Amino acid sequence: MSLNRRDFLGRTAALTTTAMLPTAVFADGTIKLGSILDASGPFDAYGKPMDQAMRMAVSEINEAGGLLGRQVEVTAYDTQSDMALYSQYGQQLTRQDKVDVVHGGILSASREAIRQTMRKTKTLYFYNVLYEGGVCDRNIFINGVTPAQQVEALVPFAMKNSGKKVYILAADYNYGQITARWIQKFVADNGGEVVGTDFFPLDVSDFGSTIAKVQTAAPDLVIAPLVGGAHLSFFRQWAAAGMKDKIALASTTLGVGNEHKVLTPEEGNGIMCAYNYSQELDTPENAQFKEKWAAMFDGDQSMHEIAVSHYHGIKTWAEGVRKAGSLDRMAIIEALETGISIMGPGGKVTVDPKTHHAVLDVHLMEMQDQQMKVIETLPQRQPVDTQAVCDLSANPNDNTQYEIEI
Amino acid sequence: MDLSFVIAVEVLYAVASLVLISAGLAVVFGMMKVINLAHGEFMMLGGYTTITAVGLGVNVFIAMLVIAPLVVGLIGLIVERLVIRHLYGRLVDTMLATWGLSLVFIGLATMIFGNTTTGISTPIPGFAVGDYQISGYNFFIIVVAVVLVIAMLAVLRGTRAGLIARGTMQRADMAAALGYSPDRIYMATFFCGSALSGLAGAVLAPLVGLVPTSGGAYIAKAFITVIAGGPSLIAGLLSSATSFGVVNQVFTFAISPVIGEVALLVAAVILLRLMPQGITGRFFKGKL
Amino acid sequence: MERSLGKDITATLIVSALLIWLLPMMVATYTLTVLVIYGMLGLSLGLIWGFGGILCFGQAAFFGLGAYTYAIAAINFGESTVPMLLAVLVPLIFAAVLGALMFYGRLTDVYLGVITLVVTLILFKFVNSTAGPQYVIGNARLGGYNGIPGFQTLNVPGNPDAYIWGDPYFYFCAVTLVIVFLLVTWLLRSSFGRVAIGIRENETRMALMGYDVAARKTVLFAIGAAIAGLAGALFANWGEIVTPGLFSLGQSAEIIIWCIVGGLGTRLGPILGAAGLAYLKFMLGQQSLIDNTLITGLILVLFVLFLPKGLVPAVAAPWKASFGRARRRPHARQRRKARHG
C-alpha cells in the first residue's frame, strides 16, 4: 500500500473541514426561491438571460414590498449544462436549502431529471420554457409555448407564404421528434405534403449534403426545428449555397436564444417563426420591460423568448402566492388553478387549470435585419395538445409525460 | 448528372475539410510525436480571431489567411515554451497537459467572448449547377486544402528547413547530431502546427456557429484521421482523409448524417484493427 | 505491498467505518453518495491504467453502459436485483470482446486510446440518436438525448416496494465501495495482480516469460469495465435518470483527470481524486466569478507539470523515502536513453 494510514486520516480530516458545505443561512421570514439554470456551458445562451430575468422579476417583487409582507430570497445554482448536476442541485435545493419554490430547467432532459425529486419532496416547481408538450403533473406549472400553440399557427402562415410541399429538418431528440410529428400533422391538415423529414443530433454542424438532398426533393418550404449552436450553421450554409431565395424557411426554435442577432441580415431575412415574445413587440409592457432590463444590467438587451417565459413564470407564481395568502404548497396550487392571469412583456398569460400549462398570445413573425418583425398576433391560444391528454382536475395524481398520438 | 456532380463536390469538400482539420495535428504529431489535444481549441481560437478581426474592419480573407494563423501560431509558441517543452518524450503526459490546456482555452474564450454562438457569413456566394444550388465556399475550402498540401510538399521537399524536418521525422536525434538545436526545431514545428490549426479554424468559421466549445467537434475527427494515417505526414493525411471523407459522405447521402458519422468511426476502428500502425505504417512506407 | 493482507483489510475497514460514520455529519448524504460513486468510477480506471498500464479514453462508455443496462432492465423487470447484476455483466462482456479485439491486435498506447475514444463516440452518437419511437427495448424507450427517466430504483431484493433511498442508499453505496476496494486489494496482491503490474512495466518481457499478455490485459480490462458498470448502475439509481451525457468524452476526460490528480498506481488516489474534484465542481457551481472549465483545465495542466504522479504518492513519498524505497525512475530513464542513443 502506497499510503500510510496516518497520512490518509490527516488528509481526509483536512479535506472535510475545509470543504464544509456553505449552508445557505437566511434571515428569518424570507421566502426562498430556488433557481436551477445552465448559466455556463453550451446552453448558457439560453440560461444567462433566464437568470437575469429571474433576478429582475424577484427584485420587482421585492421593490413592491415582497410577498405576504416578506422579501423573496434567491438560491441559485449553475448546472453548467451538465445533466448530472441537475439531480445534484435538485436534491440540494429541496432537502438542504428547503426552498419554497423552484424555477428552472431548460432542456426537457433537465426538467425530467428534477421533476420527480420536486414531486417526492413536495416542492412546487415551475418550468418556463418552450417545449414539446405533454407533461401532466399537478406539482409543476409550465409557462412555455407548446407545439399546438406555436406550430398550429406557424405552419399555415408559412405555407401561405410559400407552397404546399414541406421538408422538415429537426433536431434529433425528444423535442425535435415530437415537434416534427406535429408539423407533419398540421401540414396535412392544411392540405400540404411532407416530402421529407431528417433528424440531426445536436452536434451535427455540416449540412452540405443535406442541402443537396433537400434540393432533390424540391420542396416549397423547409421547416427547421433545429437547436443549439451547431445547428445554427445550417442557416449559414443554406444562405451560402444561395438557397435562401429559392426555398422558403421557417423555424420553431430560431430566435429563442437570440440567434437572429448572430445571423447576418442576408442569412436571416425572411425566416418565419412564431413565438410568445419578440423584442420588437410594440406594447407598453414590453417597452417598460426592456427599459428596466437595460437599467438593471448595464444596457444589456439579451432578453429572449424563454427569458420572458421565465419572467412570466415567476410573476405567475407571485400572483399565486398573493392570492393564496400563504406559502403552503397546496394552497398556492389551488390558487393558481383558479385560472389567474398576469400581464407580461409577451402579453396576457393565464394558467390553464386542467393542464397547468399556460394560455397565451402567439405572434407570427418574420426575421428582418436581425429583428423579429411581428406580422400578426393570435391572442390567447390554448395548449390544446396537452389538454387532449391531460386533465389534472379529473386525475390530480397523474404523473406522466404523454406523447401525444397524432 | 447534376446530382452526381453535386455529390462529388460534397465528397471532395468532406475530404478537404478533414485534411484542413487534421493538418496542424499531423504536423505536430509527425515531427514531435506529440498529440496536441488542444488542437480543436486552437481552431476555435482561429475562428474567434477571424471574427474579431472582421469586426474591426479587416478584410475577411486577410483575417482568415494571415491574421488567424499568425495569432494562433503565437499562442502555440507560448504554449510550447510554457508547457509542452517540459514534457517531450512523455506522450501520455503531453496528451493530458494539452487536454488541460484545451479546457483552459474553453474557459478563457467563455470569459472573453461569452457562450453565445457567433459567426460571420460566407464571403463567397453560391451558384447553380443545373437545377442545383451549391455553395461556392465549398470550392474555396477545397482550393485551400489543395494549396496547403502542395505547399507542405514543397516545403518538405525543396527547402533546407524541410530537409531538417524530414530528418527529424526519421530520427529525432539525428538532427541534433547534425548540429541543429532540437529545441529550435520543436519550437518552429509547434508554431507551424498551431498556425495551421488557426488557419483551419478560421477558414471553417463562416460555415459554423462558433462557441467556445466548438473545438470539441474537431479534435476527435482530427485525432482519428492523424492516427489512422500513420507515420507518413502527407501520404498518411491524404489517404486517411480520403477514406474517411468518402465513407462519411456516402453514408450521409444514402442514409443520414448520424449514420455517416458512425460509419466514419466504425471505419476507423476496422482500419486500426487491421493496420495497427496506421495506413502508412503498412503502405507508402517511407513516403512523406 | 509490504504489509500483510490481514493488516491491510483491518486498516481499510477501520478507516472506512470511521469515514462512513463521520462524513455524513459534515456533508449531506446525497452529495456524499455521488462522491462515493465517482470514487468507484475513478477506481475502475485507476485499476486498469495504474496497475495494468491500459490508458482507456473511454471508461465512460462502461459507466454509461452500466447505467443504461440498469435503467432498461429495471423498467422491464420492475425490480432492481437482476438489473444490478446485468449492469455489471453487460459492460464486462462488452469490454471483454472489445479488449480481445484490441489486445490481440497488439494495439498499444495512442492507438488503444483512439479505439477506446472512438467506441465511446459511437455509443454516444448511437444512444443520442434514439429519440424516435422505434428505439425500444422491451418496455423501455431509449429516449435519445433526453435519456430514460422514471425507472424502478434500488429495492430490497425480493421486495420491489421496499425502496433503498436517501441515507440508507448512501450507506449501501459506501459499503459497496469498501467491498470493491477490498476485492481490488486482494486482486492486486494475487499473482494475477502482480503479473498485471509486470505487464504494465514491460509487456515484451512478460510475453518472453511465457505470459499471454493479450489474455491477461483483456481480463483486467473487463474487470475494470465491470466496476465502472457497477458505478454506472449506482449512479442511475442516484440520479433517477440516465442520459447520453454519461457516455460523453467529457465524462471520460474527467475520469482520467481524477486518476492523474489523485495518483496513478495507487488504489486510494483515483478514489480521492474523483471525490475531491467532483466536490470541487459542485462548489464551483455555486459561484460565477471564474469559469469552471478554466479551473478544471488549470488543475490538470499544473498536475501534469508539477505533480505528475498525483497527490497520494506525493504525500506518501517522504514517508517512503525515509525507508530508502523512493523511486528514482527518471535516472533509470536517462540511463536507458543514453544507451539507446
Place this chain on the structure above:
Amino acid sequence: MAETVLETHGLTMRFGGVTASDNVNFSLKARELRCLIGPNGAGKSTFFKCVTGLLTPTEGQVFMRGQDVTGWQPHQIASLGVGIKTQTPNVMDALSVHENIWLSARRFHDAAEAKARTDTIIDRLALGGIARTELGQLAHGERQRVELGLVAVADPWLVLLDEPAAGMSAQDVDRMTEIIHELTRSAAVVIVEHDMQFIRSIAETVTVFHQGAVLMEDHVDHVMSDPTVRAVYLGKKA
C-alpha cells in the same frame, strides 16, 4: 546422438524489398552452445526475432523439439520452456529484483514454489544484496544479470540471448560467462553477439551470418582465422 532442440528450414524474412534473412537452415542440439556472429545488418537479429516469435517469417519454418512453431506468439514459444533475452535490457524497472525474478518463476510454478526458486536463483547469481532494489536504480551490468536470472529461474531447455555482453565491464562479462556455462548444463544456448573477445572466451561452434544468409558454420578458431570472415568484418569496418 543428442536431440535436436531448434531447427529452421529455409527461414526467410523480407521487409519490403529488403531480404533481411535469406533461406537460413539452422539446427541446434540439446545442451549445445552456439554463437551467431556477423557484421551489423547481417541478419542475426532478424533471425533471432523470427525464432522467438517477435517476427513472423515470410517463408520457411521453425521447429522446436520437433514441433512446428512458425508464426507462434513469443509467449507461446516461451511457454514451451524457452528462455529469451532481447538485445536491449528488457526488465520491469519499477519492480524489485526479487519481484522480477518471481514473476518469471510464477509462470511455471505456484506462488510458494516460485518464491523458493527465486531465492535460490538470487543466491546463485549473488544478487542477495540488491534483491529488494528496484531495477530502475541498478547499473547496466546488474540489470543484465537480473535478466539472465529471470531467464534461468524458469528452467529452460533452450536459451536465446541477443548480445548479452553489450556495454558491460570486463568483470561483468566474466560473471556473465560463468552464468552461461552453468545454463548449458541443462539447456541449449544460442548467443547473438559481435564482441569477438567474449565469443572467443565462451564459444565452441560459431555460425557466421552475412547479408541475411549463413556464410559458414564451424569451430570458433577456424572461423576466426577464415579469410572470408575477416574480409566480411574488415570490409564492413572500412
